[in-house]
Amino acid sequence: MKIEGPKELTKWVQMTDKCCGCGACINLCPYFKQYLGNTVQVFECDLETGRCHAYCPKIEVDYAELSQKLLGKPYQGLEIGQFKAIKAARAGGALPEQPYQGGGTVSAVMAFGLAFDYFDAAVLTDSLNGRPMPRIVTRVDEVLSCAGSKFTAAPTVSALNQAIHEGYRKIGMVGTPCQMTAIAQMNYNQLDIEAIKHSQIFTVGLFCNWALSPTRFVPFLEKKCNGKNITGMDIPPPPADMFVVKTPDEKIEIPLKDIRPYIDQSCFNCIDLTSEWADISVGMFEGRPGWNTLLIRSDKGLEMVEKARESGYLIVEDMPEDTISHLKQAARKKKQRALRVAKKQNELNTSPDKGRSSIILPDTVIDQLMK
């Protein structure tokens, strides 16, 4: 992948509404900042190649090259990516009861990693009245206070950059597919950054169909909740067709059709439902409340899940075949939708030589996905 500088990043991503707000370009230098949900460059920078450009998941991701580099094999365009095991999981008895989003698998893995020194910090997403807030945490109680999904796009990778800057080297990181793609590019380390070479980042990717634009959605939410404190958000499974906002004394139901206009534009050409670049990926288990779907992708992921299970932090069971095939169908649909959009936007290419595009995929993969 060709790495350029902040000028190109601003021109091709921020100025063209392609930024997903993942925060990968923030806290690397004094120039990129997050302001009320927008990523902005506050001063000119003449660097010709920058980490901001190298890590961005929206300027140019060459899936074949990334896969070869990180996984040692071609990118195959599998619906839910490559994985070693798929399980049903939830937090075990070693953790207190807590209002997790689903089964608490994500919090359980992060808590286990900190408690047993696999990580010296975890990078998570908290919220302040509906606005997502990236956090670097080092204690289990802090992990629990970040539980629950904030359905707005969050600049969480900025906190990973900060954690590396502060000297943390064993880091657990939770994020959405675009954030996982940014970290995959970081791990590719084309710019040969010394701190990255010495950092071990264990990634827990969330399933994600879309995230809401913080700049547009947060003001809408504030109005809907009349300034009340927001304690949680949920999208109950079909046929509910509702978005639920929790406050200390009520649950406010908003029809999903009123929420969809706030989906971040950058989500429409995202081909990843299940965070394919993560060590493990976690989503809801439709039809089994209080449980999660868990995809284990790497050897590190296998080890972490097994150790967390042995220590009582996780409960793991087999996953029924029909649930797996349902998930694959949903993931394929997202890929097909996104490829159609990307093609229309001129953001899909089959080789870097054919011009700039945010997604570069082998033509065999595009053909096979569009069948």
Ligand SMILES: Cc1cc2nc3c(=O)[nH]c(=O)nc-3n(C[C@H](O)[C@H](O)[C@H](O)COP(=O)(O)OP(=O)(O)OC[C@H]3O[C@@H](n4cnc5c(N)ncnc54)[C@H](O)[C@@H]3O)c2cc1C
């Ligand atoms: C924007 C978004 C869209 C999602 N869409 C789907 C979907 O379509 N299908 C599906 O099955 N699951 C989806 N999920 C994942 C699902 O909501 C749960 O996060 C997941 O099942 C894990 O549940 P848990 O009980 O293990 O999480 P918990 O133990 O409650 O932990 C949740 C973790 O998510 C992190 N987090 C919360 N909000 C964000 C954010 N905005 N960005 C990055 N990290 C965050 C927190 O740091 C916390 O560690 C989505 C999540 C998000 C944030």
